[in-house]
Amino acid sequence: MSIPGAGWGTLASRAMTSALRTEPGTGSRIASDEGEVAAFRLVGLHKRFGEHTAVDHADLTVAAGSFYGLVGPNGAGKTTVLSMAVGLQWPDEGRASVHGVDVWKEPLRARRLMGVLPDGLAMPERLTGRELLTSLGQLHGLDAAEAARRAGELLAVMELDGSAERTLVVDYSTGMRKKIGLATALLHGPKLLVLDEPFEAVDPVSAATIKQILKRFVAGGGSVLISSHVMALVEQLCDTVGVMAKGRVVAEGPLDEVRGGRSLEETFVDLVGVEIGGSEGLSWLVS
Numbered sequence: 001m002s003i004p005g006a007g008w009g010t011l012a013s014r015a016m017t018s019a020l021r022t023e024p025g026t027g028s029r030i031a032s033d034e035g036e037v038a039a040f041r042l043v044g045l046h047k048r049f050g051e052h053t054a055v056d057h058a059d060l061t062v063a064a065g066s067f068y069g070l071v072g073p074n075g076a077g078k079t080t081v082l083s084m085a086v087g088l089q090w091p092d093e094g095r096a097s098v099h100g101v102d103v104w105k106e107p108l109r110a111r112r113l114m115g116v117l118p119d120g121l122a123m124p125e126r127l128t129g130r131e132l133l134t135s136l137g138q139l140h141g142l143d144a145a146e147a148a149r150r151a152g153e154l155l156a157v158m159e160l161d162g163s164a165e166r167t168l169v170v171d172y173s174t175g176m177r178k179k180i181g182l183a184t185a186l187l188h189g190p191k192l193l194v195l196d197e198p199f200e201a202v203d204p205v206s207a208a209t210i211k212q213i214l215k216r217f218v219a220g221g222g223s224v225l226i227s228s229h230v231m232a233l234v235e236q237l238c239d240t241v242g243v244m245a246k247g248r249v250v251a252e253g254p255l256d257e258v259r260g261g262r263s264l265e266e267t268f269v270d271l272v273g274v275e276i277g278g279s280e281g282l283s284w285l286v287s
């Protein structure tokens, strides 16, 4: 594992020894000290697009019952690694499992355990929010009454009831699409939620509601992985963080170990090795 940034080696090794052990020779973390099966385990995921390596042998472990935040700069490979890990995109190499169920060998079992909010969600758009949830519920094997009950509760909690539930999804705003996407991820009662930027474009009131739902989900024994660019949000919600840069997972561990007494933002900037821009050029913009 490549760990840029002064002083990071100590932090990273502390993080790993306290929470996770390392598989000799691979660098992948395979289980907690107690040998528990991870909620989500990605080992050696790799993806190239032509000459470009988007994800470079990424390992990532979400312990059961944890709230995991995946951060990284634009283009770091977060969406690509998550879409491979949930079975939406073929990896060139590597494997992924949900509570020990291999995403590629047993896709239906794995999908039943997961609720997924992918980036750029494609949904049946010519349905209303209510129609979408009830039909998906029945596809998940719920009977019509149970699907309708869950759809009603989710629409109310997401504040998509009233006129919104009669609006076609194609006419939803970006934030409404996030919320209905999250509702579809929750509908079948998964054990793990994998949410790519769930708070993007969501208003503060709805964001507070979603945070509550996710905290309740974890308190009830579920596990959550979110990707986000908002460090304050990750610090507020997550107990574990992974940092991606240039396709690699460059750090992973408990939040406090990873940030090592600093803010996550400062640690992040060190880890991904970027210069803060914006103070040079653009002379035409400022007088």
Ligand SMILES: Nc1ncnc2c1ncn2[C@@H]1O[C@H](COP(=O)(O)OP(=O)(O)OP(=O)(O)O)[C@@H](O)[C@H]1O
Binding pocket: 049, 052, 053, 054, 072, 073, 074, 075, 076, 077, 078, 079, 080, 081
């Ligand atoms: N289908 C594709 N074809 C070619 N290149 C791709 C494709 N999908 C992703 N990439 C490239 O892979 C890299 C990783 O992209 P990805 O979307 O996974 O990053 P990200 O960390 O999610 O970024 P962001 O934070 O901006 O959403 C980028 O360089 C991107 O251009």
